[in-house]
Each structure stands twice: as C-alpha cells, then as structure tokens.
Amino acid sequence: GAGVSQSPSNKVTEKGKDVELRCDPISGHTALYWYRQSLGQGLEFLIYFQGNSAPDKSGLPSDRFSAERTGESVSTLTIQRTQQEDSAVYLCASSLGPPGLGSYNEQFFGPGTRLTVL
C-alpha cells in the first residue's frame, strides 16, 4: 500500500510569509509525528498526534509553529511569519498505535518537505 506522503516536496518562500506543510499518514495509523531535519542540528522532534489530539507539542520551537490533524488522517504543520532559521526538511512519520502498548509500532517516515526561506 501507499506509504506516508507529504506535500509539497519543495517550498521556497520569502521571510515573513506563512507556509502550510501537509502530511498524509498511512491509512489506519493513529499516531502521527512531525520532525525537523536541519543542517547541523540533525533530526528534532516537533509534535506528536494520537488521533486528532496532540498530547506532546514540546518540540515546537516557537509560537509561530502550529499543527493540526483532522479525521485521524491528514495533518498540517503551519509556520507563520517564516524566518530564515526555519529553513529545513520537515519530516512526517506515522505508526499503527499509540505509545505505551506492549508491542512495538514502527514509525514510517514520509519523503519530507524541503522548506527554504529567503
């Protein structure tokens, strides 16, 4: 079946503009994660969804960043008033179940959205 998909694959924007990044998880996956991969910083956790709620937003770097998920499916990560330091690859991952269950549920990653803020 189809894996995790993300759109757009590339986004170039001007400093100060808002951007929306989209993630379509694997069908039936209830857990969804956003990570950011930036030069010199590696992969950083941003936010985690279980269903439509976000019990862990601890990785969002500022209040310019927000995310939502609807219908236990698509998630959108929004960055307002983008800054040059927001330039990175934004990765989405999904897994079958929530944390804490006995069996391990592998996180499957999307191809990422490369964001460039000029």
Added chain:
Amino acid sequence: AQRVTQPEKLLSVFKGAPVELKCNYSYSGSPELFWYVQYSRQRLQLLLRHISRESIKGFTADLNKGETSFHLKKPFAQEEDSAMYYCALSEGSNYKLTFGKGTLLTVNP
C-alpha cells in the same frame, strides 16, 4: 533530558572492511534504542532496534547499559551500505524519537 551522540559525522571504509558506527546516549530510565538509515534519495527507514536483537543486512548492534552505548557493526562492509545512519532513542514503546546528528558512511570500492 535524553541525548544521543554520534561522534563521527563522516566515516569512510573500503569494501570488505569491518565498520563500526558509534552511538552513545544519556537517559535516566530504560530507553529503547534504534538505528535508522537513509540511503541516497530515499526516505528514512528503520534498520534495527535493540529489543529485537536481530541482524539486518549483516548489521548488528548491542546495547551496553554500562557504557550507555549502542554501536552499529558490520564485519564486511558493502558499497550498498553507503548511507546516512542515525542512532535514535525512545523513552518507551511507540513514543517520540530523539535522534543523534547522524554519521555519513561511505564504502569505497
């Protein structure tokens, strides 16, 4: 707070040589450790996890709690092993991952 350290940004070996990618972690509880791999122009994917204690593509990794390490090893490297390797830690099953900064492995012919 948990932290994962991969001391080598770049590692270059010749085909057939042994390879070891180092990973050290700090975490006060009992973490789950993983190795993820990203081949050129492919998405990030799970290579192996410590709990399963399996060998994938000839790679193994042993969790050493005393040294807080989870080094990835392969006795005979192949050119197709060239990729970016990330060590990652999870606080428990199915939870967010904390990644190291990655090691770019190049296997030369």
